Amino acid sequence: xxxxxxxxxxxxxxxxxxxxxxxxxxxxxxxxxxxxxxxxxxxxxxxxxxxxxxxxxxxxxxxxxxxxxxxxxxxxxxxxxxxxxxxxxxxxxxxxxxxxxxxxxxxxxxxxxxxxxxxxxxxxxxxxxxxxxxxxxxxxxxxxxxxxxxxxxxxxxxxxxxxxxxxxxxxxxxxxxxxxxxxxxxxxxxxxxxxxxxxxxxxxxxxxxxxxxxxxxxxxxxxxxxxxxxxxxxxxxxxxxxxxxxxxxxxxxxxxxxxxxxxxxxxxxxxxxxxxxxxxxxxxxxxxxxxxxxxxxxxxxxxxxxxxxxxxxxxxxxxxxxxxxxxxxxxxxxxxxxxxxxxxxxxxxxxxxxxxxxxxxxxxxxxxxxxxxxxxxxxxxx
Ligand code: AMP
Ligand code: MG
Numbered sequence: 001x002x003x004x005x006x007x008x009x010x011x012x013x014x015x016x017x018x019x020x021x022x023x024x025x026x027x028x029x030x031x032x033x034x035x036x037x038x039x040x041x042x043x044x045x046x047x048x049x050x051x052x053x054x055x056x057x058x059x060x061x062x063x064x065x066x067x068x069x070x071x072x073x074x075x076x077x078x079x080x081x082x083x084x085x086x087x088x089x090x091x092x093x094x095x096x097x098x099x100x101x102x103x104x105x106x107x108x109x110x111x112x113x114x115x116x117x118x119x120x121x122x123x124x125x126x127x128x129x130x131x132x133x134x135x136x137x138x139x140x141x142x143x144x145x146x147x148x149x150x151x152x153x154x155x156x157x158x159x160x161x162x163x164x165x166x167x168x169x170x171x172x173x174x175x176x177x178x179x180x181x182x183x184x185x186x187x188x189x190x191x192x193x194x195x196x197x198x199x200x201x202x203x204x205x206x207x208x209x210x211x212x213x214x215x216x217x218x219x220x221x222x223x224x225x226x227x228x229x230x231x232x233x234x235x236x237x238x239x240x241x242x243x244x245x246x247x248x249x250x251x252x253x254x255x256x257x258x259x260x261x262x263x264x265x266x267x268x269x270x271x272x273x274x275x276x277x278x279x280x281x282x283x284x285x286x287x288x289x290x291x292x293x294x295x296x297x298x299x300x301x302x303x304x305x306x307x308x309x310x311x312x313x314x315x316x317x318x319x320x321x322x323x324x325x326x327x328x329x330x331x332x333x334x335x336x337x338x339x340x341x342x343x344x345x346x347x348x349x350x351x352x353x354x355x356x357x358x359x360x361x362x363x364x365x366x367x368x369x370x371x372x373x374x375x376x377x378x379x380x381x382x
Contacts, residue, residue, distance in 0.1 A: 026190040031181070033197045037156035041196065046161040048193045049074075054081060056170040056184045058198030060151040061122045061207050061223070062177040062329070063184045064093065064167030065192065072136035075166055081191040084173045088257045089139035090166035091124050091207070092146045095158035102132055103144055103164060110234050111212050117233045120150035122203055122224045126211040137166050139256055147207055153198040168257075169206060170195075176263045176329035176364075179204050183333060204326035205356045209255055210237070219243065220255040222355040224325065243359055246367040265332045267296065269343040269365040274372030280306045282372055283344045296340035298331055298361075300324075303346065311338050321353035328357060332364055 032041045045055045052074045054067045065082060067074035069092040079086045094100060097115065100107070104127035111125060129144035138144050146164075149155060158165055169177035172187040181197035188195070208223030210230065218238040219227060230237050242253030272279045280303050287295050287309045295310040304314040313331040316323035335343055345361060347369075348354050362369075 027193065029185075029189050029192055030194040031185070031197060032194065034153050035199055037152055039160075042157050042160040045157055045194060045196060049161050049163065049165060052077070053193035054078060055157075055194040055196060056181075056188060056192060057154055057157055057167075057196040058151055058181070058201055059093075059149040059154040059167075060201060061149075061203045061205065062179055062201055063170040063181065064154070064165075065170035065184075065188065066093065066157075066165040066167040069093075069137050069164040069166035070132060070134065072134040075134065075136040078166060078168065081188060082168065082171070082173050084168065086136070087139045088168075089141055089145060090137050090168050092133070092137065092144060092164040093154070093158055093167050094146060094148050094164050095155055095162075097148070099164060100146060103130055103146060104128060105130055108212060110217055113234050114210065114212075114217070114230070115148075118225055118229075120148040120155065122150075122207040123147065124207045124209045124221075126209065126213060126220070128213055141256075143211075143213055145209065151198070151202075153196065157196070174264055176265070176332045177206055179326075179329050183330075186333075202326070203322075204329060205353075205360060208356075211240075211254055214238075218254065220253070221258060222359050224322070224353055224356065226352045227355065228352060243355070244362075246362075263329070263332060263360050263364040264366070265343060265364060266336045267340045267343050268368070269345060270368045270370050271345045271347050271361055271365050272370045272372065273347040275374045276303055278372045278374055279303070279346055282370065283310070284308050286342075286344060290342075293341040294339060296335040296338065296343040298335075298343060298345035300346050300348075310344075311335070311340055318348070321348065321351075321357055324348060325353050325357050328360060 034041045048055050049068050052071055054077055056063055056065045065078055067078050124145050124147040126143050126145050133144045170184045171178050178184045179201045184195050203224045205223055208225040209221040211218040211220050216238050218240055220240045240254050241251050242258045245251045272282055283297055297307050297310045297312045299312050299314050301314055301317045304312055315327040315331050348357050350358050
């Protein structure tokens with residue numbers, strides 16, 4: 001399927017490769033608070049979805065930008081609102097297990113086990129798609145990504161709508177995924193019909209994605225549900241090399257979205273690896289050497305107070321990767337707001353939720369790593 005490079009922008013950045021949408025008319029975006037399931041607002045959202053419109057809503061991972069996943073033109077509107085290349089498929093969100101049957105060709109015992117263990121929750125599974133799912137929703141692929149969110153507001157909205165909702169993260173392409181309604185408003189106000197504000201999300205990084213179309217389940221994107229969790233449920237799983245490696249002639253990610261430069265803060269970013277003392281003193285040296293620059297530091301609780309200058313944002317404790325994951329995208333957006341010239345980030349473990357954190361950080365940094373003496377020579381991240 002050709003990549004339709006249209007986005008809802010009169011002046012898309014030249015580097016994005018998008019054509020401007022000359023026909024753009026700003027729309028009035030309705031903003032509603034919904035901290036708990038509420039019937040009136042859910043019915044309003046369902047009406048918009050059934051009429052082919054777009055509603056952003058909170059999930060337990062990040063905010064999603066939803067449209068009717070079985071309506072090709074609603075999917076096209078999602079791509080246009082986000083300026084998302086149309087070969088980057090959307091995840092279908094469902095409320096009930098019974099909705100799955102019509103969407104996929106077969107459900108393997110491994111799929112049953114994963115759904116029983118992790119649904120509803122932050123796990124997306126890839127199946128062979130049925131005829132019902134339009135190619136516009138799957139970016140031209142014969143497979144479909146499906147997830148059942150556990151967030152009570154998301155679940156209620158999906159149940160009220162009664163249709164599978166295609167929902168990528170509710171950010172403009174290339175920006176960090178939104179973890180608050182404010183982030184969604186920053187990126188999509190005037191481009192979509194409605195934003196449902198359900199407060200700060202719980203997890204903060206996108207769902208774990210597992211491809212079930214081969215013999216062995218394959219992790220395409222790490223998330224809150226970890227490799228260790230998945231292997232405890234179904235035994236050995238493969239890891240798509242694109243999780244660690246920069247996309248190149250030899251590395252083709254199985255999740256098309258992983259090939260795009262994601263989560264890019266406006267400033268250059270480098271990840272500094274080494275013992276804590278070495279990392280802190282390297283970053284302090286950079287701050288001292290460049291008094292004319294605004295330097296941002298993405299720091300852990302253990303080290304945050306040791307930086308002498310710079311704009312330090314603390315994302316959490318080194319032993320609590322769930323906390324770091326929760327705070328990561330908000331911090332990257334904050335650096336943009338602060339207008340920093342350069343960001344240095346501490347490095348994190350790749351165990352547990354740490355793999356999701358390091359995968360997103362590596363993308364944000366364009367794989368720029370400064371390895372200091374004593375750095376754990378983790379050659380995965382090349
Ligand atoms: P987002 O919803 O913005 O987090 O993006 C959805 C992610 O799921 C992207 O990285 C997509 O490439 C990936 N994805 C969706 N459908 C498929 C599929 N059928 N096969 C592989 N990856 C998929
Ligand atoms: Mg996204």
